[in-house]
Structures are given as C-alpha cells and as structure tokens.
Amino acid sequence: MQAAAKIFATILGFLVLSRAYTDYKAKKESLIMMVFWTLTWVAILSIAYYPDLVRRLMDLFGGERTGLGTVFGMGLAFVLYVSYRVYTKANRIEKALGKLARRLAIGSAEGKKTRSGKK
Amino acid sequence: MKLAIVIPVFNESKVIKTVINSLPRRLKGIDKISIIAVNDGSTDSSQKEILKTDAVLLNHPINLGTGSATITGFEMAKKLSTDIAVSIDGDGQHDPKDIEKVIEPILEQKADLVIGSRLIKSEGMPKLKKAGNFIFNFITFILCGRWVSDTQSGFKAISRPLLSKLRLDTMGYEICSEIIIEAAQQKAIVKEVPIRVIYTSYSKSKGQSMLNGVNILTKLIFRKVKI
Numbered sequence: 001m002q003a004a005a006k007i008f009a010t011i012l013g014f015l016v017l018s019r020a021y022t023d024y025k026a027k028k029e030s031l032i033m034m035v036f037w038t039l040t041w042v043a044i045l046s047i048a049y050y051p052d053l054v055r056r057l058m059d060l061f062g063g064e065r066t067g068l069g070t071v072f073g074m075g076l077a078f079v080l081y082v083s084y085r086v087y088t089k090a091n092r093i094e095k096a097l098g099k100l101a102r103r104l105a106i107g108s109a110e111g112k113k114t115r116s117g118k119k
Numbered sequence: 120m121k122l123a124i125v126i127p128v129f130n131e132s133k134v135i136k137t138v139i140n141s142l143p144r145r146l147k148g149i150d151k152i153s154i155i156a157v158n159d160g161s162t163d164s165s166q167k168e169i170l171k172t173d174a175v176l177l178n179h180p181i182n183l184g185t186g187s188a189t190i191t192g193f194e195m196a197k198k199l200s201t202d203i204a205v206s207i208d209g210d211g212q213h214d215p216k217d218i219e220k221v222i223e224p225i226l227e228q229k230a231d232l233v234i235g236s237r238l239i240k241s242e243g244m245p246k247l248k249k250a251g252n253f254i255f256n257f258i259t260f261i262l263c264g265r266w267v268s269d270t271q272s273g274f275k276a277i278s279r280p281l282l283s284k285l286r287l288d289t290m291g292y293e294i295c296s297e298i299i300i301e302a303a304q305q306k307a308i309v310k311e312v313p314i315r316v317i318y319t320s321y322s323k324s325k326g327q328s329m330l331n332g333v334n335i336l337t338k339l340i341f342r343k344v345k346i
Contacts, residue, residue: 097181097183101180101181105157105191106177108177109195
C-alpha cells in the first residue's frame with residue numbers, strides 16, 4: 001500500500017512540477033508561484049516517502065496533544081485558501097472576458113452601422 | 120422617447136425569430152423602438168435567425184452567460200441614447216403586450232426600475248419554481264433590504280438615469296438580483312407589475328436549475344464583499 005502511495009505521489013508530483021517549471025519558463029507563471037508549488041510538492045513527496053515525518057512534525061508541535069485533527073484542520077484551511085485563490089482568479093478572468101466580448105460585440109455592430117452609412 | 124428592448128439569446132434558434140417579430144414596433148409615448156438581440160455564443164442557428172429580423176445583432180464570440188449578454192445589450196442601449204431599456208427573455212415566455220405595462224410607471228416618472236412579476240398572479244408556475252424564487256427573493260432581501268416578489272424575472276424596464284448609474288458585472292442569472300441590489304444602493308424607486316407568463320414545454324425546459332442557486336448565492340456574496 002505504501003509503495004502504491006509513493007508511486008502515485010511521484011507521478012502527480014512529476015506532472016505538477018514539470019508543469020510549474022514549463023509555465024515559469026514560458027512566463028505564464030511567476031517565480032514565486034513556481035517556488036510555491038515546488039516547495040508544496042517536495043513536502044508532499046517527503047511525507048509519501050517518509051511517513052514518519054508526520055509523527056515527528058506532531059511531536060514538534062506538542063506531541064499527542066496536537067493530534068491528527070489539528071494536522072487535518074490545518075490541511076483543510078490550506079485547501080480552502082487555495083480554493084479561494086482559484087475562485088477569485090477565475091472570477092477576475094471571467095469579468096475580463098466579459099468586458100472583452102462586450103467591446104468586440106458593440107464595436108463590430110457599430111462598425112457595420114458606419115459601413116452601411118446609417119446613423 | 121426612445122425605447123430599447125434587450126434580448127439575451129443563447130441557443131434559441133427555434134423561437135427567437137418569432138419572439139423578435141412579435142415585439143411591438145409602436146407604443147404609446149414612445150417615438151422610437153430599437154430591438155437589441157445579444158447572441159451569447161450560441162452554437163445553433165440563432166444568429167442566422169436574428170439576421171432575418173430587424174433587430175440589432177450583437178455577437179459574443181463565446182458563451183458568457185445571460186447576465187453578461189444583458190449587460191452588453193444595456194451598454195448598446197446607452198450608446199443608442201435610449202430613455203428606457205427593457206430586458207426580456209429570448210425563449211418566448213414573456214408576453215410582448217406586457218411591455219406597455221412595464222414601461223408605464225417610468226413614462227409617468229413614478230419608477231426607475233420596473234420588474235415584471237410572474238408571482239403577483241402566479242397561476243401555472245410550477246411549485247418548485249415558486250419555492251426557488253422565494254429563496255432567491257429572501258437572499259436578495261438580505262443583501263439589499265428590499266422585498267421584491269419576483270427577483271429572478273428577466274422582464275424588467277430601467278430608466279435612463281438609473282441605467283447610467285448601475286454598475287453591473289455579474290455573468291449569469293445573478294444579474295436579476297444584482298440589478299435590484301444596485302437599484303437599492305442608488306435609492307431608486309422600484310415597482311412591480313404583474314405579467315403573464317407563456318409556459319410551453321420549450322420555455323419550461325429553459326431557465327435556471329435549482330442547483331444554480333448555490334452558484335448565484337456564492338457570486339452575490341462575493342460581489343457584496345467586493346472580491
């Protein structure tokens with residue numbers, strides 16, 4: 001089971017990191033985003049290969065008192081933050097697309113009107 | 120007085136020509152009527168059907184949603200210097216005769232925004248739709264403090280002064296609530312008039328699903344907190 005988790009994490013990690021790097025090289029993403037995804041996936045892969053790290057991490061934050069709930073809570077908060085960022089970015093892109101489509105639609109209609117000599 | 124009738128169109132090739140041709144060309148108190156059909160990236164022959172009519176055709180290169188198409192139509196109405204802009208659905212569910220009713224309070228300077236309410240006389244409306252509308256009305260009330268019986272009606276008339284003040288930027292069906300919220304913020308006079316709804320199997324198959332409510336709620340909340 002652990003071997004399957006390692007393989008799964010490695011494949012996903014490879015896909016995400018190669019994409020992050022190619023996006024950065026193509027100037028589609030910033031250096032900060034590339035570093036962010038690299039660090040995130042290095043952390044995920046580290047846990048996949050060395051599951052004991054989770055226990056050590058828990059010890060570091062107060063041993064059994066911290067509990068798995070806290071770790072999952074933090075994970076959930078992180079996922080929600082990422083969802084929020086994705087949602088706001090998608091929203092901005094959607095609005096920009098709307099403005100562009102509007103400008104094209106009205107510009108084209110006005111152009112036709114001018115060409116046909118109507119006022 | 121100039122009137123613009125704005126119709127957002129998405130895949131309505133079966134009915135759009137009939138809808139446009141059934142719209143009035145003369146109305147009491149109105150000197151000029153412009154019909155603006157906004158083809159919102161339809162994948163059927165809606166564009167061809169619109170071209171067979173006398174409507175001004177605006178084309179969105181991709182489908183962006185009924186809200187976006189309505190805003191495009193309103194922007195064109197502003198460019199045409201219209202005094203009143205009316206929005207109606209492209210699926211034929213609205214009776215063109217009701218246009219006179221929705222513009223009347225604006226012509227009499229008794230309202231800035233008039234909503235054609237399907238719920239003042241709600242005979243024939245499916246119960247599920249009524250329940251869904253009530254939820255949207257309540258959400259809109261929470262967000263702007265105005266109770267409107269049919270916030271999700273696509274049949275509306277807006278006066279020129281209000282139209283120039285509205286800051287609309289939603290993309291989908293949430294535009295219906297957004298117009299009311301914006302009008303409330305502008306302290307505009309909002310009135311409702313009863314309208315007749317033509318329920319056919321075609322028009323019943325159109326419109327928004329109840330599940331879209333979650334999407335609308337999220338977008339309205341995000342809009343409220345200016346994200």
